[in-house]
Amino acid sequence: MGYEPLVQQNPLRVLNMGRENNQMGLVMARAGLGKTALLVQIALDAILRGKRVIHVSIGETIDKTKSWYDDILQLILQEHSINKPHELIDMVAHHRMIMTFKVAAFTRSRLEERLNDLILQDIFRPNCLIVDGFDFESTDREALEDIKNLMESMNMQAWFSATHHRDDSRISPTGVPAPCHEIDDLFDMIILLKPERDATIQLDIIRNYGAQVEGGKGLLLDPTTMMVKEI
């Protein structure tokens, strides 16, 4: 596509994550650390590699979600001199679709119906699904397995975000905090974001391509862009 150099500061490229289809990823952090920004980076990473992304935003507006993309794209454009910025912006618009749901309206059957609407009419064939704001607290294992199966049958990658609370100390033996401590085996990639004292964010990988990563791999991110500070 010619845009690959643009994603070199994207954490996923640095970590070499999320290349393959059929995988489920999870980004965990406390509120306000930049889960959405990281998910948007993950989406842009896929889009700039020519994939199509559906961004599901639960409890957010279309405009707000879109402005996340616009902002981060602007930053990328500022850092790299690009010949025809409009073409890049258009290309992102064509490869992304935003779906926003009220909290209660998001279910597997609804999702499947929407995806089928798009695919059967040949409107949009997504390769990657981003789910921001998924309610893990009140979801059981079965519902999530259901979505995992759906993703497998559609040959799609999926990334979720989950918020963990400071006062909830439950944690899985592999180091995944609540509310995902009992379902962490469903994910092939797990990233944990932690605040650092110098106002940067540390990104730890707990699992990559299904394999446990011991001691994480510290990577410092710029908190406004979620891009890697130093390579």
Add this chain to the structure above:
Amino acid sequence: MKKDLKKVRNIGISAHIDSGKTTLTERVLYYTQRIHAIHEVRGKDGVGATMDSMELEKERGITIQSAATYCSWKDSDINIIDTPGHVDFTIEVERALRVLDGAVLILCSVGGVQSQSITVNRQMTRYKVPRIAFINKCDRTGANPYRVTQQLRDKLDLNAIMIQLPIGLESDLEGMIDLVAMKAVYFDGDQGDTIRIEEIPAPLREEAEGKREELLDAVSMFSDELMETMLEETEIPEAMIHEAIRRGTLSLELTPVMIGSAYKNKGVQLLLDAVIAYLPCPTDVENTALDLDQGESEVVVSNNPEDPLVALAFKLEDGRYGQLTYIRTYQGMVQKGDTIINSRTGKKSKVGRLVRMHANEMEEIDGAGSGDIVALFGIDCASGDTFCNGVNWSMSSMHVPAPVISLAIKPIDNKAQINMSKALNRFTKEDPTFKTFVDHETSETIISGMGELHLEVYIERMKREYKAEVEVGAPQVAYRETITQRAAFDYTHKKQTGGSGQYGRVGGFLEPLEEGEYEFVDGIVGGVIPREFISSCDKGFQKSMVKGTLTGAQITGVRVTINDGSYHAVDSSDIAFQLASIGAFKQGYSKAMPVIMEPIMKVAVEGPSEFQGAVMGSLNQRRGVIVGTFEEGNYTVVEAEMPLAEMFGYSTTLRSLTQGKAEFTMEFATYKQVPKGVAEELHKAFEAQKKDA
């Protein structure tokens, strides 16, 4: 004559079509005793509501033009601007917002926040208009003011807080609980004239107390006094709460939510109280003007009636007695017999008759002070002009979008021809987004505007108000052309046919201009083109921009730099350099990879979720890019960016796809390059047309 500006309210009422704002205005006029009987919008008595003064509006049951009207409520004066509900007329809404200090945003308790409310809300935010929300139609089946309040928070991003609770809903709507006074309010009598205040019914007591807590929490942010009183846990005076709500509203950080049913005469008087209590008076709002004598630097208008006059003409109407000009004064006074100066044209006019408008009736007055909205007779001006006396200011120019669609019209006979030109003259003065011109190649009259409906309404008005029957051509999209890369030119214009010849050589380059339409850079050094001919070059390039070579559309987004040239002491002239520049532009343009641009509209389709797939399919077929979807319960909004050219007849398609259950709104977003295939077709059509002509 001098009056207390603290007791003046200039408010607008705006909302989604059919959420009942005309009915509400009618009730307001009734309770403030401006009218003595209530007529329904689609009433059986055939009179129609007082505010819908245009015949066409009466027939369609919608309000197209905003009529300004005046009333007084409990020793305060209120000027109301009724604003149109359809997005095609947003210039009317925006113009009204400009002169308003505050607004009431009406929502339907069943339909909730619909796409038009989103547009209107965005406009209100742009003009920093403090607002109160009124959830109307609480008597309808399916009414749910709680859900609508939540939507105000979610969709409009407003800090909406209910200051009332309904007593009963749907057909059981009896009245409401005032959460500030903690009393139940009922409306007795056929027209709800008599207000009865009672204790809150026991079953609702607990809910009311909970909601009051929420209200106090939200508004205590705006008043330290209130916060302290709450901490001391003593009795909170009502006035303190009102003051906190007012501060929150004025800072645009709080939107008080009221409920009622205008049709059933419930809650309107309380809304009027709230308008007085929470919306700003003219001195609460800072308005700025541009000082034309100081290079358009910004100045704040004083609101002082003693200062020189500054007034904005925001609306024109063609009445029985000639042109009626609605003005809002920002400072100074306007009085009968005064001489006022139009700061755009410099023309002086004498104020003859001065009236206050009550929808279609008028009351003659002698003068109006700062902050007032009144109408003048017999003043020749265009909408948006500023009138001054003593200063040379202009109220900052309003944001006027360029037209995106045009139609050819042809009068059917000679009489229609005369009437048509009268009508067009009037419409273009009234509405800056409506433009008209004669295409010299086809000698057709072209009208252009912001959407299909926008133009349709004017054609209807021509027929009805001016008896001008016209034949209407197919709508045309306003394409544009632009260049995509830098290209050099070097062109010599030489002519030697007896007498004095013509000679001029122009060299330089064209390059794409990201923002703006045209820029001319003079890079000539050493006088290779003499000073006096530089403007001739500029003129020549500008002439070339009028018509592109691909489709004959206007060319935009070009920066022209000239850096070389030569001249002849005798043969060089203004015209020679103009022609040389036209030749140079042509030469450069063909090398600069010109492309066709088309208007892209932001379209929102909303309706039941079951049709989402069909709707997306229909948008996709029309070269649209679907930006996203929003789902709540069984209701979906699809947002897309669509080429205007593909949107003709979409309302019919949508209706048949969704059994008439979905609707859409559209507003201009941007210009984008036309895809190759389409561009080729457009170019072919243009070539064929040229051959025919």
